[in-house]
Amino acid sequence: MKLVIGGDxxxxxxxxxxxxxxxxxxxxxxxxxxxxxxxxDYPVWGRLVGEAVVRGDADAGIAICGTGVGISISANKVKxxxxxxxxxxxxxxxxxxxxxxxxxxxxxxxVGIDLAKMIVDAWLDAEFEQGGRHTHRVGLITELDELYRx
Numbered sequence: 305m306k307l308v309i310g311g312d313x314x315x316x317x318x319x320x321x322x323x324x325x326x327x328x329x330x331x332x333x334x335x336x337x338x339x340x341x342x343x344x345d346y347p348v349w350g351r352l353v354g355e356a357v358v359r360g361d362a363d364a365g366i367a368i369c370g371t372g373v374g375i376s377i378s379a380n381k382v383k384x385x386x387x388x389x390x391x392x393x394x395x396x397x398x399x400x401x402x403x404x405x406x407x408x409x410x411x412x413x414x415v416g417i418d419l420a421k422m423i424v425d426a427w428l429d430a431e432f433e434q435g436g437r438h439t440h441r442v443g444l445i446t447e448l449d450e451l452y453r454x
Contacts, residue, residue, distance in 0.1 A: 305428075308356040310336035310349040311368035311375065311412070318412040318420055319368050325421050329428070334362065346370075350378025350409075354385040357406050366424065367409040376409035383453045386445060391415055393426035400430035402438050403445070 307326060311319045326333045336352045338344050346369035353365040367387065369375035376389035387407035388399035391414050399405035408427045410420060432438070
């Protein structure tokens with residue numbers, strides 16, 4: 305599995321820890337930035353993560369800002385992205401199992417490093433429950449993407 309990770313200036317320490325954690329799991333990860341503590345705009349990084357996933361440069365992405373909210377909203381503006389902003393492992397797991405979330409978002413000012421690792425692991429270890437109601441519902445999300453982003 306290949307992942308991309310990106311975040312704004314508030315994410316630097318957490319992003320570095322998650323990047324190391326992913327690499328320790330043997331995953332290929334591309335860090336899209338930022339690499340600076342200078343104030344930057346989270347929509348830029350949400351877009352970059354989302355576009356990389358949709359283009360197929362990566363199988364999935366992780367986006368981090370102060371709360372995770374703004375960057376997840378931004379990533380979700382990219383057609384084909386299903387970004388979930390979570391702050392605990394159960395929601396991360398369910399975002400993958402039920403919504404087939406292809407971008408995981410969380411907040412560097414909301415979760416600590418150990419909790420963030422648990423969130424990432426729960427999301428990565430979960431599998432989408434294909435078939436039945438979940439496939440149907442993800443299909444409805446895709447229809448909304450098509451309807452409003454044509």
